[in-house]
Each structure stands twice: as structure tokens, then as C-alpha cells.
Amino acid sequence: MVTFTLDGRELQVEPGTTILQAARSASVEIPTFCYQERLSISASCRMCLVEIEGRGKLEPSCATAVAEGMVVHSRSDRVVETREDMLEILLANHPLDCPVCDKGGECELQDTVFEYGRGSSRLRDPKRVFRERDIELNQVIVFNANRCIQCQRCVRMCEEIVGDVALGTSERGLDSEITGTGNSLKDCSHCGNCIEVCPVGALMSIPYRYKARPWDMQRTETICGMCGTGCSMTVETRDGEFKRVKSRFDTGINGELLCAKGRFGFDAIGVGDRIREPMIRKNGGLASVSWAEAIGFVAAKAREVQEQGGSIQGQISPRQTNETAFMFQRLMRQAFSTQDIRSSTRFSGLQADGAIAALAQTVGELAARRPLDSLLKADCIFVLGSNVTDENPVSGYLIRAAMADPGKRLLVASSRPCGLDGIAAAKLRLLPGREVHLLAQLTAGGQEVESRAMAGFTGAAEPVLAGAESIALLAGTEFLRTGAAAETLQWIAHAVAHYSAQGKAVQLQFLFDRPNQLGLWDMGCLPGVLPGWRPSKGSEAPADEAPGLLYVLSADPARTWPDTGPGDRGGRRAGCLVVHGPHMNATAELADVLLPAPSYGEEDGTFTNNEGRVQQVQAVKAAGYDGPTPRQVFKQIAQAMGEELQPVSAEQVQAAIAEEVPGFGAFGVEGTSEVPAGEVPASALPLLPDDGDSQSQERYLVTGDGLFQSGQLSTRSECLSMLGGGPYVESNPGEGYAQAAGALSVRISCQGASFTAPLKINTAFDEKTVFIPECYLVNGENSLLADAGYPPRVTVELLPLED
Amino acid sequence: MSELVLLKNIENPDAPDISVYERSGGYEGMRIVLAGYAPDQVIEAVKTSTLRGRGGAGFPTGLKWSFVPKDSGKPHYLCCNADEGEPGTFKDRILMERDPHQLIEGMIIAAYAIGSNTAYLYIRGEYGLSVRRCEQAIVAARAKGYLGKDILGSGFDLDIHIHKGAGAYICGEETALLESIEGKRGQPKLKPPFPAVAGLYECPTVVNNVETLACLPHLFRRGVEWFTSMGPKDGPGPKLFCFSGHVKAPGVYEAPMGLPLGEMLEVYGGGAINGRFKAAIPGGVSAPMFPESGFDVKMDFSSLAEAGSMLGSAGVIGLDESASIPRVARRITEFFSHESCGKCTPCREGLTWAAKILRRIEAGEGSPGDVEQLEMLCGSIFGKSFCALGDGAAWSLGAALKHFRHEFEALIPVQAQPVQEMRLW
Amino acid sequence: MTDDRTVAGIKAALAAQVQEAAARYPTSRSAIMPALELAQQKYGSVDGTTYQAVAELLDVPEIWVFEVASFYTLFDRAEPGRHHLRLCTNVSCMLRGAEEILDCLQEQLSVKDGETTADGLITLSGVECLGACDKAPVLMVDDEYHEDVTAETLDALLKVLTREAKEGAA
Numbered sequence A: 001m002v003t004f005t006l007d008g009r010e011l012q013v014e015p016g017t018t019i020l021q022a023a024r025s026a027s028v029e030i031p032t033f034c035y036q037e038r039l040s041i042s043a044s045c046r047m048c049l050v051e052i053e054g055r056g057k058l059e060p061s062c063a064t065a066v067a068e069g070m071v072v073h074s075r076s077d078r079v080v081e082t083r084e085d086m087l088e089i090l091l092a093n094h095p096l097d098c099p100v101c102d103k104g105g106e107c108e109l110q111d112t113v114f115e116y117g118r119g120s121s122r123l124r125d126p127k128r129v130f131r132e133r134d135i136e137l138n139q140v141i142v143f144n145a146n147r148c149i150q151c152q153r154c155v156r157m158c159e160e161i162v163g164d165v166a167l168g169t170s171e172r173g174l175d176s177e178i179t180g181t182g183n184s185l186k187d188c189s190h191c192g193n194c195i196e197v198c199p200v201g202a203l204m205s206i207p208y209r210y211k212a213r214p215w216d217m218q219r220t221e222t223i224c225g226m227c228g229t230g231c232s233m234t235v236e237t238r239d240g241e242f243k244r245v246k247s248r249f250d251t252g253i254n255g256e257l258l259c260a261k262g263r264f265g266f267d268a269i270g271v272g273d274r275i276r277e278p279m280i281r282k283n284g285g286l287a288s289v290s291w292a293e294a295i296g297f298v299a300a301k302a303r304e305v306q307e308q309g310g311s312i313q314g315q316i317s318p319r320q321t322n323e324t325a326f327m328f329q330r331l332m333r334q335a336f337s338t339q340d341i342r343s344s345t346r347f348s349g350l351q352a353d354g355a356i357a358a359l360a361q362t363v364g365e366l367a368a369r370r371p372l373d374s375l376l377k378a379d380c381i382f383v384l385g386s387n388v389t390d391e392n393p394v395s396g397y398l399i400r401a402a403m404a405d406p407g408k409r410l411l412v413a414s415s416r417p418c419g420l421d422g423i424a425a426a427k428l429r430l431l432p433g434r435e436v437h438l439l440a441q442l443t444a445g446g447q448e449v450e451s452r453a454m455a456g457f458t459g460a461a462e463p464v465l466a467g468a469e470s471i472a473l474l475a476g477t478e479f480l481r482t483g484a485a486a487e488t489l490q491w492i493a494h495a496v497a498h499y500s501a502q503g504k505a506v507q508l509q510f511l512f513d514r515p516n517q518l519g520l521w522d523m524g525c526l527p528g529v530l531p532g533w534r535p536s537k538g539s540e541a542p543a544d545e546a547p548g549l550l551y552v553l554s555a556d557p558a559r560t561w562p563d564t565g566p567g568d569r570g571g572r573r574a575g576c577l578v579v580h581g582p583h584m585n586a587t588a589e590l591a592d593v594l595l596p597a598p599s600y601g602e603e604d605g606t607f608t609n610n611e612g613r614v615q616q617v618q619a620v621k622a623a624g625y626d627g628p629t630p631r632q633v634f635k636q637i638a639q640a641m642g643e644e645l646q647p648v649s650a651e652q653v654q655a656a657i658a659e660e661v662p663g664f665g666a667f668g669v670e671g672t673s674e675v676p677a678g679e680v681p682a683s684a685l686p687l688l689p690d691d692g693d694s695q696s697q698e699r700y701l702v703t704g705d706g707l708f709q710s711g712q713l714s715t716r717s718e719c720l721s722m723l724g725g726g727p728y729v730e731s732n733p734g735e736g737y738a739q740a741a742g743a744l745s746v747r748i749s750c751q752g753a754s755f756t757a758p759l760k761i762n763t764a765f766d767e768k769t770v771f772i773p774e775c776y777l778v779n780g781e782n783s784l785l786a787d788a789g790y791p792p793r794v795t796v797e798l799l800p801l802e803d
Numbered sequence B: 001m002s003e004l005v006l007l008k009n010i011e012n013p014d015a016p017d018i019s020v021y022e023r024s025g026g027y028e029g030m031r032i033v034l035a036g037y038a039p040d041q042v043i044e045a046v047k048t049s050t051l052r053g054r055g056g057a058g059f060p061t062g063l064k065w066s067f068v069p070k071d072s073g074k075p076h077y078l079c080c081n082a083d084e085g086e087p088g089t090f091k092d093r094i095l096m097e098r099d100p101h102q103l104i105e106g107m108i109i110a111a112y113a114i115g116s117n118t119a120y121l122y123i124r125g126e127y128g129l130s131v132r133r134c135e136q137a138i139v140a141a142r143a144k145g146y147l148g149k150d151i152l153g154s155g156f157d158l159d160i161h162i163h164k165g166a167g168a169y170i171c172g173e174e175t176a177l178l179e180s181i182e183g184k185r186g187q188p189k190l191k192p193p194f195p196a197v198a199g200l201y202e203c204p205t206v207v208n209n210v211e212t213l214a215c216l217p218h219l220f221r222r223g224v225e226w227f228t229s230m231g232p233k234d235g236p237g238p239k240l241f242c243f244s245g246h247v248k249a250p251g252v253y254e255a256p257m258g259l260p261l262g263e264m265l266e267v268y269g270g271g272a273i274n275g276r277f278k279a280a281i282p283g284g285v286s287a288p289m290f291p292e293s294g295f296d297v298k299m300d301f302s303s304l305a306e307a308g309s310m311l312g313s314a315g316v317i318g319l320d321e322s323a324s325i326p327r328v329a330r331r332i333t334e335f336f337s338h339e340s341c342g343k344c345t346p347c348r349e350g351l352t353w354a355a356k357i358l359r360r361i362e363a364g365e366g367s368p369g370d371v372e373q374l375e376m377l378c379g380s381i382f383g384k385s386f387c388a389l390g391d392g393a394a395w396s397l398g399a400a401l402k403h404f405r406h407e408f409e410a411l412i413p414v415q416a417q418p419v420q421e422m423r424l425w
Numbered sequence C: 001m002t003d004d005r006t007v008a009g010i011k012a013a014l015a016a017q018v019q020e021a022a023a024r025y026p027t028s029r030s031a032i033m034p035a036l037e038l039a040q041q042k043y044g045s046v047d048g049t050t051y052q053a054v055a056e057l058l059d060v061p062e063i064w065v066f067e068v069a070s071f072y073t074l075f076d077r078a079e080p081g082r083h084h085l086r087l088c089t090n091v092s093c094m095l096r097g098a099e100e101i102l103d104c105l106q107e108q109l110s111v112k113d114g115e116t117t118a119d120g121l122i123t124l125s126g127v128e129c130l131g132a133c134d135k136a137p138v139l140m141v142d143d144e145y146h147e148d149v150t151a152e153t154l155d156a157l158l159k160v161l162t163r164e165a166k167e168g169a170a
């Protein structure tokens, strides 16, 4: 500890603490502009200059470490006068257009001038006018050069955290201007973090432009509904109307960081083709009925199926809250007496033998429930099987930020190019399902190496892993779509045990692409697994044939059912299909019963993010229908079946959860949990599709979310749809096609189904994979994914783009 | 005039030829060092010589070298600062054009001392001839085995690469120079860490001026005692002075340090063109000017510092009776505002504002209160800017205002309205 | 000075030299300045296509290239005239008449500081100290220094440049 004096107060701080940090932790305000926690220190705005006894010059407190015995004055006459001078100089050229500036009311310059300024100025010469007009840097970010104070926070944010290097500075001196070049802006992720860190009204959000004033809005603190990173955000509305999403440094896993989906996707809330009243299929058409009739109908059907010895299946969307999920599984288990509860139909690999047990072991027990932040302190960060920067962008930013430590190493093995490839010590393009081979090669050695790329990766990764004292293993979930799901889970567990046995601190976390995937599983929304990952007694393997009744809560499983023609209910089609959800979708079209439900943003509850942190989600608007909440509906259905299903209210449900899920919401910070000594998994390495020869036109189709997609939710966002630009196929068509960029479309076909969309060339892909964002695989096209196993082999044809 | 050391080959058009250079004792200093000194001993010798940097700040060279860690495990770099952009300064160009091997030899000695196997010679982009001469010198030295692997069997390897600047005075500031070599905008970097610890590519780095390095061959050929016998004790050695402006005999001169400014202006500068000198800038435009009444200041590091100015780059600019100080001040301020890198608030905004006011005053559109505003601006820049560019600009403008306030005020029309304070809210 | 610059063309033309420059440094970013200089030597100026080509050759973000091109004044981002006259107007030259010479040049060429003559022959720029203050005023004609410039030597110089241009055209 270092002892020093600040404004006459003696303070003790860790060595290396800056004066600014020390001051802030002692609640001494020092104004700053260029300083931003997490970004490299610039010390250029000179607002934070303080007086240090014995030093002739004032020193920037943001960049000066405290030294033993130092005597610092943060409000001496000299310091106060300097601040006044800096502000006077800054304002000399700054336009005083606060009344029309979007930032008015929340502008750091405005606030600082009020607090520390002189109140008057003698600098009366004409101001510099950079530009008459604002510049739209892209569809969501607009720049007013005149207001910029050159703090360079945006540029540092873009380069150091987001990794895009889309923004830079042109010219020098007073002509310095934040800018992007045509091509650098193409790399922009549209995350808007530059807007968030801009202290003045220089960088502004186009969707929010001139929409509202900060003081007119209601604020709701909630958790993003896009992916499992679980970012905290503030949703601002005026008179119930959504205006914008903001983020604050001091809240949540993300601090002020958000991705494009989180920041610009909230306009999806409340729009879309809503289910507004209960309906029942009568004479082939859907007819509105009363709640009582609909509920009675469902109860009667369930009873009927039970009596006839048929099966019931429940499917729940991983955007449902823990509270609703917990009661959903109670409805299934208590009223419907079924164990067949699924929470993501995309993870078809979980249907294989042993997969759920492996999931319980690896995800339920082994995965670390502690802040990502603490995992990222590891010497080696290993991202396995995830394009984290597209699917969990903010996790990606946090990884990049952690990588600022030059002692750290990053390994990336994923099916798609990942934005972190460039800073990885080794990277590998790996078909989903082959994680097993990679882990076997790394931890058990001796396996036959099937590709040179994998050998190259292991060659580079082995010394990194061997040299690391701590490892953070961040695993994606794409492999859960493959037939190798169980084995992969086992090998992941083995890898954790293997490196732990070497005395390394190994921590595992999963990167889920949905906001409450982990929570749903914790709540027992899995066949044969009770809340808290307890095995359910006497559970039968879920029936393979079509269930007598399928109860779908807010999900859309029909999207991946093969489309065998209109009227055909499909081999998988249930005897009775109950769809309980907010929107019409492919499944709802087929439903026998429709029950309205609130969408994300319309109900309170909790989500459990990838870290295992249980976070409060809050409604920002009223539900888009009149009627009971899903939990009330569950209760009424059960009641109609003669069952008492309790409780309903959030507090009581949470209490019930706490009873069944010991340690619910408990969330560690320190230490590592005991890792059981692992054995090499007994299972033989699954047979995987071979590499495929590059001559053939056959490729592997992989899917998932892109930067602007989060399944169907994002398709309802006008802003994200605009940024995403509609359906596309991303691939690397190989040498010679660079000129064709923007001029080709691609037809992907497989077993009679096909999908045609413009080609997006990405030379970082390997030549054997093509990518289509999952949300575009709708209707007939989805059968590209049906049955063929994952990843399916598809035929790729390049076609001239039709206008 | 005393013996010429740095300029001894200056009149010989063949001096850039390596054999001519060698005949005049060239590369002997390097041989002596490589054969008889351990790197530490070189640093010790330079420390003992109290050689001070000729680039502007006058920092003791040996001391700077001694900050380079011995066991960093990283490559070390030597960078020669040949960005010479300080108005009134042209000594480094003369050294590179007329006697480039002297510099190359100095670089070899310095690189050896700090354990650098790669050195960069940062030459400002306008100095085409210097670039060509230094390139040729590097090729010739390499051919002789003075550069490359295992120089003269010493086991020491060195490559020198030229990095051409492209028009930015700020790149003379050592950390900006390093950023520029790294391929970035030339903006100064935060210190600490100092370049000696984390400089070029975050590796230990020494930046030295051309003239500083050019002293080294002589120091080692003729010995530390010889070196310390020249000029003032706390900063001895051969020294170049540039004379320009209203002097009759502009040019580079090698002269002992410690002579009075006024005397040097007469003896070397050849006196004023029009009548008498009314002021002189002693060390490039960053150095505050002296009015004639201050001409007895001695031209060495400490005397000038005590007198409130600096030896700087030793670019002496004479201003005679025909000079308008407000005009000179305006032009200097415009220079600094044009060259401000734009990083820090006071320099970026303040200097441009000062230039605006100065232009107005010169055009006869000044108001009472303008001079005070200029003083206020100087006060908010000096000591508060990120790097010494802002300091120098404010410092030199401040001196002009202090010594020649009457000249500024005389330009302000008598009937002009005083500057009004403007309420911001 | 062709204007049919394409990314592929620039890359093909400069690849070898740029790689050679990059080999002098541990990072490819360091070679941005040399690469821009090579491009400017070849094409007379640098532009958006150049930034993209350099960025691709060195595998660096394009904005880095643009930042450098716009920070340093010797990079011409607009096509300059056949000859670029850079007149030092800094203090030492100013004291010896540089500002008057600049006025005189502006008048004779009918351009303002920073502009190019209508016939595309000459670009005129007033610049900061060129480091030849003993020979003030100094005029840099392309990359050569002309020292102790006077109204007469200027006249002669302009005549030579114009004559050369006419001969070149003929």
C-alpha cells in the first residue's frame, strides 16, 4: 500500500493506482474528458491536471501514479484556474448550439462547464466552423464535427475494445477530425459504442435523432434479450413509446458496452404480427374464443392424450424468464405428467443417448458460475466452437479488452471466422462436431491428425496451453446441433480435468446465443432433468414418435420441420398443437390452439446469463394483449385438469425455485471449484463427415447468428433488418471471385430444398463452409437443416445477381 | 577561430566519400570503442564527458543511455533524430550532406553502447540530399564491414535504416518520432514510461540528435579529457550554431559555448543588416527571445536557462531595427499552430486562437484587452500542454509580449472598443 | 501521373518495393509512410484507391493509411501541378522577404497559396521552415532547394519551367 495526501486527507491505495482512481474512490471529483476506464490513457484533454508538491508543472491525474508521500492538491487556486482556462479554450470553438443538440441535458462538456467553468469568456473571435452539415458515417451513426473536442474516446473504443478500427483521425492540429474512410467504415459493427462514449453531441444515434430530450424520458433498467451475454441496459421511453437504449459504465457485465443487436434492436419490442386473443382451429380455420374455452380445450385434450397413453411434449423458448420456465416445467411434470421438456429444438444433438447426462455434468456442474471478468484474468483464453464476436459480441469485446494485457494468449477454433482471429496466438477453422478431435489431439495426443490445419493449430496451441498457469475455456454451442454433442461435452469435461490435473486453474463457461438458455436448463426444462440439474426418477426416454400433444411456449419449432406440402401435418406434427406465444410464426400457423403471451420487454422476471448470473428483466411496456399471464394460464389449465399448480407471483415462484435449486442465483467471484479427476472419455470418436475434396461443389452449411441477427427477435427490428440487409450467404468462393463481390448470388441446395441469396464474400472463411444466418432459413428452406445431420452437405452454385 | 571538429571536413566536397573520411581519422573512434570498450564502459565514458544532447533539451547523453535496462529480453533500438524542423536550424542537414560518415560512425558507437542491433535514422522528408548522402554512406560503411554482422570481428551486429519523415515538425519530439516510425500519426506519447524503457515497438530505445551522435567519434578518438576541456564544465564539447535572419553572414558555425549572444551575433553573424539588432532568438523559435539589453547572456546550456530561455537547437535568429516583433510573433505562433499535432486541448485550441488575435492586431483590428488575452492564452498553454511544443510556443510568445508589449499596443487603434467579457449563461 | 489507378494496379506496381520497405521493420504498419511515398512518387499524389491498395499490401486497416496520409503535409492528396513550388515563409525567410516573394508568386501565377495554376503546371504552397535559413528565402522546387531567392531569380525560374512545359507539350 502507498500512502499519500489528497487535499489534506491521507489516503492509502494499491501501488500503481493513479491519482484520479484514488480520488474517485475517495469521492473526490476531478473532471475529465479523455479519460475512460477500460481505454488506454490519453492524458490529452488536460482537464484533470492537479498540483503535486515539489513538481513545478501540473500533472495529469489520469496518468500519474500515486507515489509514497506524495502531496496532491486537486482544488488549489492553480488547479481551479487551469480547469477554467481549459474549459474556456474548449468552448472557444465549440458551437453553443445546446438547444438543438441531441446531447443537451446529458452532455459532459455542458455539465463540466456549469460545474467548473468561469461562466464567461473573453475569446470573442469567430469560431471555427468545420462543416456546415453533419456527416452520416453510416445508417446509425451521425457525426457533427464542430462539436468534437478530440477526446479520442470513440477512436480508442473502436480500435481497442470493438476491434473494428473503423474510426480514425484525419489531419492534425485544429483541423483534426474524427473520420472513417469508405472502406474502414465497411468494417463498422454498428455497435454504437462510440456514440455512448462521446462526451458531447459529436457522435449521435440516427434512430434516436431529435426524438426526445433526456429529461423527458422514463428509464427502465433491464437485461438485453438478444444473447446469453446478458448485458445490462437502460431502456428509455417517453409516454410509453420506446426511444432508445443506453448503457452505463457502472452496471452489469458490460459496463457501457453494447452490440448492435442490443443497442439498436429494441425497436423489435411490441411489433410484429401479434396473437391478440385465444383461438381454436375450427373447420380448418382459426376462430377467436374466450380464454375459458381455450384453456378448457387444452386441458381436455391433455386429459384425452393421457388417458389414451399418448405422449405430451413441451417446448419453451430460451427467451422466457426463469420464473415462467420453472412453472412451465411444473405444468408439464405435474399436470401433464411428462418429462419431455425441450428448450431448444435447434440443439438436436441433445436427443442422442447420453447427451443430456453429459450436459448435466459439463454445463450443470462443471461450468464456472462467476463473472466472465474473473475468467478473463487467465493467461490463456481458449474460444472453442463459437464465433463469439457475432453471436455474443459484447463477450467478444470483453475478451479483446482483456487481451490488452501483453502477457495473455488467445486461441480460437470455430467454424466461422471470428473477429478475434487477428489477435489470436493460433486460430483454426473447424467444422462443428470436430471439437472432439481437436480436444482429443490436445489432451490425449496420439490421435490421428486428420488435417494439416488442425496439426498447425495444435502445434501452436500446445506450448501456449502448457505455459499457461490459468486457462479460461469459452465454449460455443454449435456442436450441440451435431451428432457429436454428447462426446464433445465429455471431451470438454475431460479437457478441464486434464489441465486442472496439471495444476492449472481452468475455468469453463459456455457462450449461449440465447438470453436464458442456461436458466431454462437450470429450471429443469430438459427431458429427465429436474430443476437444479437433479435427475428425475423414473423418467422414460422421450418418445420419438409425434407427441399426442405438443405445447409450445413462445418458440417456433416448425421452422425446422420439413415442409412436406400444405395440409400435410408432417410426420412430426403432434396430435394437438398448442401454441402459447406473442407472435404468429410458422408453428402458430399450424396450431390447433393459440394462446396470447407477452413478448420480451412486456414482462418482468429473471434471466440467467452465460456467467450464471441471475439478472432482473423488466417490462418496458404493457403486454400486447388482454388476458392472463402465462403463469396464470398454466395454473388455470392445471386447475381444469384438477391439479393445483402453485405459485404464480414472481416472488413466490422465486422462493419455490430457491427451494428446489439450491444456491439459485449464487454467484462466485473467487477461487475455482473442485474439478473431478477426469478419465479419457470411453466413447469412440464419432465418425465425422470427411473434409470433402475441394474440387467438388459440395460445402458444409453452418448457421447461427450474424452480427445483426438473433433468431426471429431481430427480424422484427426495423433497424437491425436494415443493418443486416436481408438474407445472404457468406462464404469464400476462392481465388478469382474478388472482382465479383456484390455481383453474385448463391443457390444452396440439399435434398431438394434450396435457398438463394446474394453472396457475401468473406475470405476468412475456409473454402468448405458456407454460412446462412439462421433467421433466414425459413419455410421450405429450413429443410436444408432438417434430417441431414449437422452440418449438412449442400451444393453451392454461383449465379449472376438478379436485379 | 579555434579548431574545427564537427565541421572540419565541411569545405571538402569529397568528404562524403568514405575513404576521404577515413583519411581524416574517420572510423577510428569506432575502432577504438569496438576493440577496447565494453558497452558499459562506453556509457561511463560518455557520462564522464558530460556530453549534453544537441537536439534541444540538452539532456546528458550518457545518463539517458544508462536508463536502458540491461536485461529487458527485448530488442533495443537507437533512433537518430534528424527531423530538424526548428525554424532557424540547419546544422544537422549540413552534417548529413557534407560529412555523413561522421554521423554513421557516431550511430555505430551509440548502438554498441546501448546494445542495439537495429537503428533508424529519421530524416525529415524535405532533406532529399541528406537522405541520398546518408544512404550512400550506409552502403559504403556496410561494404567496409562497419555495418552488418559481426562488425570488425567484435561480435556486434548493426543495421541502420533510414525512415523518411513526410512534413511534420512534431516528429522531432522524440516520442512522436517513435510513433511516426511505427507508422502512426506523429503524436507524442505519454511519459513515463520513457523511451529508454518502452520506446519504439514498446522496446528500450534511445533517441539522439544528429549533432549529439556526430560528437561521439571525436570523443572516443581524442579522449574524454580533450572533450571536457572544450567549453563549459556542465556541458562541454564542440557545438554548432546556426545564424539566420537579419544577420549579414548567415550560416553554420562551430564555436565555443559560453560566448555572449551579442558578441556571437557580431563575430559570427557579421552584425545586423539594417542598423542595430533589437532582439535575437538564441535557440530556434521555441526559445524565448532576448531584447538587446539581454545580449550579454552567455550562449551555453545553463546560462541561457538561467536567463529564462534555452540553448535549444542553437539556431540564432537576429532581429534588427526593421523587424516588427508582432509580425515575428504572429509568424512563430502560426508555425506552432500549424504544427500542433492536435492531441492536447491547450496547444490545439489555444495556439490557433492566439494566432487569430495576432493576425487581427497586425491588421490594425486589435482591441484593448487583446494583449491580456494573449497573455492569458500563454498562461493556459505553458506548463499545461502534453508536450514541449505547446510549452515552447507559449514561452516564446510570452517573451515577445513581455519585452515588446509596446509594439503590440502601438498597433491597436486608439479608438477601438475594449474586449467585452461574454456571459456564457 | 496517370489517373487510371486501380487497387489491383497499384498493388501490382508497388508490391515488391513495399515488401522491401516492410522488411526493414518488425511491423508492417511501419511501412505505411514508405509505401505512401512510393505511391506518390509513381502517381504524383495519393488518393482513396492508394489507401486501399497500401492497406491491402500491408494488411493493415485502411483508416491507418488515411490517418498517416492526412497527418503529414508532404503527401499530396490532390493531384498537384507538374511542379510543386514550396516557399518557406517561416521567420528567417520572412525576415528576408519571403512573404513578399509569396505575394509576387501568387500574382504572377494567378493562384493563391495551396492552389494549382489553371494549366496544371505549378502548385504553389507556402510552407514551414525548410532548414536552409542561411540561404533565405528558400524555395523548394519539387525536391530541389533554390536558395537566396529574389524577384529576378524567380522570374528566371518560372521562365525555365514554362519553357520546359512548352517543349514537353511539343
Ligand SMILES: Cc1cc2nc3c(=O)[nH]c(=O)nc-3n(C[C@H](O)[C@H](O)[C@H](O)COP(=O)(O)O)c2cc1C
Residues within 6 Å of the ligand: B052, B053, B054, B055, B056, B057, B058, B059, B061, B081, B082, B083, B084, B085, B086, B169, B170, B171, B172, B173, B174, B175, B207, B208, B209, B210, B212, B213, B387, B388, B389
Ligand atoms: C516539438 C519538439 C520538436 C523537436 N524537434 C527536434 C528535432 O527536430 N531534432 C532533434 O534532434 N530534437 C528535437 N526535439 C528534441 C527531442 O525531443 C529530443 O529531446 C532529442 O532528439 C534528444 O536528442 P539529444 O538528447 O541528442 O538532444 C524536439 C522536441 C520537441 C518538443
Ligand code: SF4
Residues within 6 Å of the ligand: B170, B187, B188, B339, B340, B341, B342, B343, B344, B345, B347, B348, B385, B386, B387, B388, B389, B390, B391
Ligand atoms: S503540445 Fe499537445 S497538441 Fe501540441 S504538439 Fe504537443 S501533444 Fe500535440
Ligand code: FES
Residues within 6 Å of the ligand: A031, A032, A033, A034, A035, A042, A043, A044, A045, A046, A047, A048, A049, A060, A061, A062, A063
Ligand atoms: S482525463 Fe486526464 S488529461 Fe484528459
